[in-house]
Amino acid sequence: MAETPPERPAPDTGATALRARLNRGPRQSTPKVTLPKSARSGACVAVRAALCHPMETGRRAGDDGQIVPRAIIHSFSCLFNGETVIDVRFEPGVSPDPELVFEAHIDGAAGSVGLFDFAWQDDEGHRFSARVPIDIL
Amino acid sequence: MRAVAGENVLKLTRRDVLSLGFGATAAMLLPARPAMAMGDAIAIYTNGVVPQAASAGSLRLGLPQIIGDARRVPVVLEAVQARRLALFAKGAPSVLLADVRFGPRAGARRFETSVRLGTQDTPERGADAVQDLVLVAEIEPNRFVQLETAVSLSGGGYAN
Numbered sequence: 001m002a003e004t005p006p007e008r009p010a011p012d013t014g015a016t017a018l019r020a021r022l023n024r025g026p027r028q029s030t031p032k033v034t035l036p037k038s039a040r041s042g043a044c045v046a047v048r049a050a051l052c053h054p055m056e057t058g059r060r061a062g063d064d065g066q067i068v069p070r071a072i073i074h075s076f077s078c079l080f081n082g083e084t085v086i087d088v089r090f091e092p093g094v095s096p097d098p099e100l101v102f103e104a105h106i107d108g109a110a111g112s113v114g115l116f117d118f119a120w121q122d123d124e125g126h127r128f129s130a131r132v133p134i135d136i137l
Numbered sequence: 138m139r140a141v142a143g144e145n146v147l148k149l150t151r152r153d154v155l156s157l158g159f160g161a162t163a164a165m166l167l168p169a170r171p172a173m174a175m176g177d178a179i180a181i182y183t184n185g186v187v188p189q190a191a192s193a194g195s196l197r198l199g200l201p202q203i204i205g206d207a208r209r210v211p212v213v214l215e216a217v218q219a220r221r222l223a224l225f226a227k228g229a230p231s232v233l234l235a236d237v238r239f240g241p242r243a244g245a246r247r248f249e250t251s252v253r254l255g256t257q258d259t260p261e262r263g264a265d266a267v268q269d270l271v272l273v274a275e276i277e278p279n280r281f282v283q284l285e286t287a288v289s290l291s292g293g294g295y296a297n
Binding site (some may be wrong): 081089 | 233
């Protein structure tokens, strides 16, 4: 009995496909952010933000001998409660899987929750983001 | 070639035209995109302001003692006071490596990441490649200071 073949799912061009492409070995394209769970208002906390990304410089020949086009994370930003902590512009000189460490100045009412927003943007138009809360003591 | 003032006439001789042609050909034969000179890159960054040498202790560029892999060199950029920081490497294909802006919620002016420090020039036999680094900081609006350091590399950089 001939049946119509099951409909093929549309090719995924979003985050899943990107993740599959970036997941070579241990690489993952989910941001990883480390910061303390709580901090006093007025204190400075160390923030570590990492994203696995090949950071192709556009100067390297791939397996087929062709130049791999440039594909880097070109910008990163960190906001705390909507205010800028740091804004970074990357050039191809930054290593693959860049990990950033910097300090944020915590400010807010004791007992409230502060929100950190992290965003990475790459040449291919992908946007990676993370939102991490911190308890203000 | 000389434009005569007052006459509004640009006189071009046959020789001028020929030399223009040669110039254009020579420009085409040069590498398509020569690496931008460090001075130019810094001037673009500072909007033409010449950075002063940083006073002792006001700027710090932390580098590992030994650089094994020049593709991934951890660096610490630190300033006592800064609105922006940028790291430049003279021998890198793209001289500016990273540009950091501190916002109102920034803590200490300190930023860590890792960079590629490989150079495009081949070092002499037996010698390590050397990369000249410059850390530029905007300490006040339109006031820049810089710190220069040279590092010697033992591993490859951009090629991979």
